[in-house]
Amino acid sequence: MVKLTELDHLPDGLLERPASALHRSLNGPTLIHLEGRNKQPLFVTVLQHGNEDTGWEAIRRLLKSHYEFDQLPRSLSILIANTRAAKHRLRRLDDQLDYNRCWPGGQHEDSEPGKLFQQITDRIRSMSPVASIDIHNNTGLNPHYAAINRVRPEFLRLASIFSSKVVLFTTPLGTQSMAFSKFCPSTTLECGQAGEIHGTDHSIGFLETCMHTNDLATTPLDADEVHLFHMVATVRVRDDVLIGFGNVPTEVAFRKDLDSLNFHELPAGISFADINGGPPVPLCATDIDGNDVTNHYFRFDRGRIETRREIMPSMLTLDRRIIHQDCLCYLMERIHFEDHVEGTDHDPLPEAMRRSDRPGEPSV
Numbered sequence: 551m552v553k554l555t556e557l558d559h560l561p562d563g564l565l566e567r568p569a570s571a572l573h574r575s576l577n578g579p580t581l582i583h584l585e586g587r588n589k590q591p592l593f594v595t596v597l598q599h600g601n602e603d604t605g606w607e608a609i610r611r612l613l614k615s616h617y618e619f620d621q622l623p624r625s626l627s628i629l630i631a632n633t634r635a636a637k638h639r640l641r642r643l644d645d646q647l648d649y650n651r652c653w654p655g656g657q658h659e660d661s662e663p664g665k666l667f668q669q670i671t672d673r674i675r676s677m678s679p680v681a682s683i684d685i686h687n688n689t690g691l692n693p694h695y696a697a698i699n700r701v702r703p704e705f706l707r708l709a710s711i712f713s714s715k716v717v718l719f720t721t722p723l724g725t726q727s728m729a730f731s732k733f734c735p736s737t738t739l740e741c742g743q744a745g746e747i748h749g750t751d752h753s754i755g756f757l758e759t760c761m762h763t764n765d766l767a768t769t770p771l772d773a774d775e776v777h778l779f780h781m782v783a784t785v786r787v788r789d790d791v792l793i794g795f796g797n798v799p800t801e802v803a804f805r806k807d808l809d810s811l812n813f814h815e816l817p818a819g820i821s822f823a824d825i826n827g828g829p830p831v832p833l834c835a836t837d838i839d840g841n842d843v844t845n846h847y848f849r850f851d852r853g854r855i856e857t858r859r860e861i862m863p864s865m866l867t868l869d870r871r872i873i874h875q876d877c878l879c880y881l882m883e884r885i886h887f888e889d890h891v892e893g894t895d896h897d898p899l900p901e902a903m904r905r906s907d908r909p910g911e912p913s914v
């Protein structure tokens with residue numbers, strides 16, 4: 551039974567506890583409201599995934615170092631979500647749903663966490679938050695980036711405070727940022743791998759800026775202030791292909807710095823791998839409708855896997871297990887958001903980006 555606990559203060563000693571010890575003070579998901587000078591709160595969600603502790607580390611350092619003996623510049627409402635999974639340093643426990651699929655608008659609204667998150671959404675909505683921030687980590691060598699669910703100036707501005715590279719996603723459904731995007735600017739922060747100090751530093755800087763921001767202007771941004779991308783294809787290695795990294799005689803020998811290409815816009819002609827044997831087309835790229843688009847993005851006729859057009863990969867990994875079980879990477883394309891900002895005469899989102907069954911999803 552998941553029950554919401556709501557507090558108007560920090561329990562004694564809470565800021566001394568790492569994520570894995572929060573369960574000693576908090577009996578499940580807990581909403582904490584701290585009053586500041588500006589009463590319109592910033593809403594921050596941490597630990598939806600129990601092993602992704604950057605958000606909690608940022609909140610506790612922010613509160614310890616800056617605000618323990620001073621009043622907050624703005625009220626802060628913090629949801630500390632999956633303390634049970636955090637105890638075990640796991641994304642979720644086997645008997646739990648993924649919390650970040652259980653928010654209003656998803657397929658788990660009738661679940662225990664779904665009902666709880668509906669209550670939290672209603673509660674925070676009634677407080678007219680200035681913005682909603684959900685903090686996560688991911689795996690592999692990916693830069694920090696912010697993700698949004700709606701192309702609106704205030705969403706783009708909020709995300710751009712964290713990173714100039716912003717990812718638009720419309721699935722999976724039931725995410726926190728998607729639910730809150732219905733009534734306030736919201737973003738998901740991907741802060742690199744858990745435990746990295748610069749991820750915490752970056753998050754603290756972002757939160758401090760949000761605490762001091764009086765409003766997120768709805769005036770349009772200049773095109774060079776934000777680089778907006780969306781996912782266009784998922785790339786897999788064929789099951790029957792033997793792969794390796796570096797100068798090895800496997801059928802496909804990927805470059806050993808493959809993951810350093812993540813989030814770089816690559817021109818045509820960049821090599822991912824040498825082809826030493828095996829099938830002539832060792833990869834399979836599929837678009838959002840499941841169509842094979844391999845030859846649209848790659849060429850294989852020069853003894854290498856090469857990009858055929860400008861593209862930005864993400865989630866490239868050197869982990870063979872992930873490559874075979876999940877995928878090699880996602881391909882992202884730039885969106886000229888000026889053409890898609892809501893409230894203009896233009897179609898707000900291309901048809902392809904509105905679909906709910908896209909195979910490629912960010913790991914939010």
Ligand SMILES: [Zn+2]
Pocket residue numbers: 599602686687913914
């Ligand atoms: Zn996460």
